[in-house]
C-alpha cells in the first residue's frame with residue numbers, strides 16, 4: 543500500500559472532477575491510500591469521501607485559463623516561491639509516495655512535489671490550442687516537473703507537445719473511462735419522421751461548449767418544419783454570466799420561445815438523456831468529451847463537432863455523426879437527418895452503446911491508471 547496525494551482545482555461535479563473520482567476508485571481498488579487536496583469545499587468533497595479518499599481543503603493557486611496574459615503569467619511565477627515552499631513542506635509532512643496533479647490549472651503542485659523529491663504524475667484534461675503561444679507555453683511549463691503525464695486524448699497530447707516538445711517521451715494518452723447509467727436505459731422512443739423531436743445537451747454554459755450553436759440549430763430546424771425542442775443541462779463557470787444572459791435572451795425570442803429549456807445543473811443527467819430523441823455535443827473545442835460517451839452509454843443518437851477528442855470518441859456515420867464546429871447549418875443538417883430517419887438514428891445509437899462499453903469502460907480506465915501509478919512507484 544502506498545500513499546497517493548491528489549491535488550485538484552475545483553470542488554464541482556463536471557468533467558475533470560468526475561474523471562478524478564474514477565482515478566481515485568482505481569487507486570483505492572489497487573490498495574492505495576488516497577489523500578485529496580482541494581482549494582474549496584463543494585459537492586465533489588462528499589463524492590471523494592464516498593470513494594474512500596481523505597479530503598483536505600487548503601488554499602493554493604488555481605489558474606483561470608481564459609484570463610491569462612503573458613504579463614499575468616510572469617507575475618504569477620515571480621510570486622510563486624512561498625507557495626511552492628508551503629506545498630513542498632505539506633507534501634513531505636503527508637508522507638506521500640506519489641503526487642497526482644489533476645489538470646494544468648494548478649501549476650505549483652508538480653513543481654512542489656519535484657522539490658520534495660516525490661514522483662509526480664500529471665493528468666492533462668485540457669487541449670488549449672487557440673490562445674497565444676507564449677501563454678500556452680507558460681501554462682504547460684510546470685509539467686516539465688512531472689515524471690509521467692497522462693493526456694485524455696491524442697488531441698490533448700498534441701496540444702501539449704506543440705508548445706513543450708521535450709515532454710514527448712513522458713506523455714501518454716489514456717482515454718477517459720466514463721460511467722454509464724445505473725440500470726439499462728429505456729429504449730429509444732419510437733417516433734415517426736413528423737413527430738416532435740427532442741434534443742438534449744449536457745455541458746457548462748460556456749462559449750467553448752457551443753450552446754449558442756445548438757440554439758441556432760434548433761431555430762433552423764423549426765424554420766424547416768421540424769418540431770424540434772432542446773433541453774440544456776449545465777451552469778456557468780464564474781465570469782460567464784454574460785453568456786448565460788445571451789442564451790436566455792436568444793431562447794426567449796419568438797422563433798424559439800417555449801422550445802428551449804435551460805435547466806441549470808442537473809444530476810444525474812440520465813433521465814434527461816432518456817427523454818431525448820438525439821443528443822448534441824456542439825463544442826468549439828473539446829479535449830475529450832465525457833458527455834459524448836454518456837450519450838452513447840444512454841443509447842441515444844449523437845451529433846458532435848468534428849474537433850479534438852470528439853473526433854477520437856465518435857466514429858462518423860457509425861457510432862454518431864460528426865459535423866463542422868460552429869456551424870448551426872451543419873448541426874441542423876445532421877439532426878434533420880436523424881429526425882427524418884428514425885431507423886438510422888436507432889442504428890447509430892445501438893452501435894454507440896456497444897462502442898462506449900467496449901472502449902470507454904470505467905473498469906479498463908481504473909486499471910490503466912493504477913498500472914501507471916504502480917510503474918512510477920517501482921522506479
Ligand SMILES: CC(=O)N[C@H]1[C@@H](OP(=O)(O)OP(=O)(O)OC[C@H]2O[C@@H](n3ccc(=O)[nH]c3=O)[C@H](O)[C@@H]2O)O[C@H](CO)[C@@H](O)[C@@H]1O
Nearest residue numbers: 556557558667668745775776807808828829830831832833
Ligand atoms: C474544456 C475542457 O477542458 N473539457 C474537458 C474537461 O471537462 P468538462 O467539464 O468540459 O467535461 P465534459 O463536458 O466532458 O463533462 C461534463 C460532466 O459534467 C456532467 N454534468 C454536466 C452538466 C450537468 O448539468 N450535470 C452533469 O452531471 C456531465 O454529465 C459530464 O459527466 O475534462 C473532461 C474530462 O477529462 C474532458 O472530457 C473535457 O473534454
Ligand SMILES: O=P([O-])([O-])O[C@@H]1[C@@H](O)[C@H](O)[C@@H](O)[C@H](O)[C@@H]1O
Nearest residue numbers: 556605606607608609746748779
Ligand atoms: O475561464 P477559464 O479558466 O478559461 O476556463 C474554465 C476552466 O478553468 C474550468 O476548469 C472549466 O470548468 C470552465 O468551464 C471553464 O472552461
